[in-house]
Amino acid sequence: MAGNSGDSKEYKVGKGAAFYILIVTALLYMVNNMDRQVLAAVVEPMKAALSLNDSDTIFISHILFD
8 A cells, every 4th residue: 555544553652661572572572582591501401311312301491492
């Protein structure tokens, strides 16, 4: 459609709300990365305790994080 059809809505967000959303999403991103680092740190003891091979650990990691 050409031009302004009048159907578009404009959402206005205050500066404080935008900053709050930025902080929350940044914290969620950090937690996501920490989860992956924890799995990488415990994969070797987990392999030994559960008698898993490499393909089993790859399968488990893809189930948890994909």
